Amino acid sequence: MGGYVLYMRHTSKDQSKTEEKDREDFDNCSWQNDLTEIGRGEAKQLGEIFSELGIPIADVLSSPYCRCINTARLAFGQSVKRVAALRSTDGVSSNEKMKGLQDELDRLLNTPPPTGKNTVIVGHSTNLKKVTGILPEEAPEGSTTIFLPHPGSQWQCFQTILLKGWKIEK
Template structure:
């Protein structure tokens, strides 16, 4: 790879990081977690706190030692969210997760059961060529979910949620949607992170 290609790639990564850092707070209304207990609701949750951005150069799927991981605050955040969900009447949900370790750990700590890995939820941060195929696969998956079914929780990454909302979102926060059969889910608002 030429020096100019490397420079352009690093500039693109820098711009993406700058956009994440300076992204406005999620603009939708904040909703109570009890909204998720209604039929046909979907929570697209960003993984809990995992310090840093992206993943190390040696990142390998399935090897948590090569990935950014939840810290103690992130684990506590996920457990606390699970307790908040239970208090709001959400004790069972259909649960899917990105294959990244920080997402799988967040999902497990919610106490809603074992998550099913869904590659369409995987991060495409720093890999813009993967954005459209991932988002299309996720849209196709969401169109198959019943509009009158039990709550659905998807644990994913900021870039995935931004693709559906147009806004940045904090670690441990989520976007709440109403499922619509055969179509794009309708954004209802956000679920605030534990503070």
């Protein structure tokens, strides 16, 4: 299975903090809602699922938020590229900045990976909703939404697989 862009929501996060939406110091996890222990386990489980199913991954792109970076690293263990434009759109007040974030995600969803491989994007529900219309309840934490890029046209969304929806036949 290759040629797809796989948009993965970060796994279960700690919701005990009220994040300051305008902060940009993403290396500092102290102000962010990072992964819970359950979320860390879910991320590792996703990596095991992808490995067992033989899903070939070319690049792993991530929002700069700690919960996304940690989901990506725990799942795939390879180098993860932080993409500033994948930051959460929640709390972005500038219309110009919001449009830039939306345009960049739209471009990434429509960029084909290398032949026979897939691109993984780890991000947030707010971004997915603004660009694709997919609601957070339709793509909860830990879910993966599969897109087929069509350069020069519009990407095609196939389906969202919930964390518990992956099947491994032995």
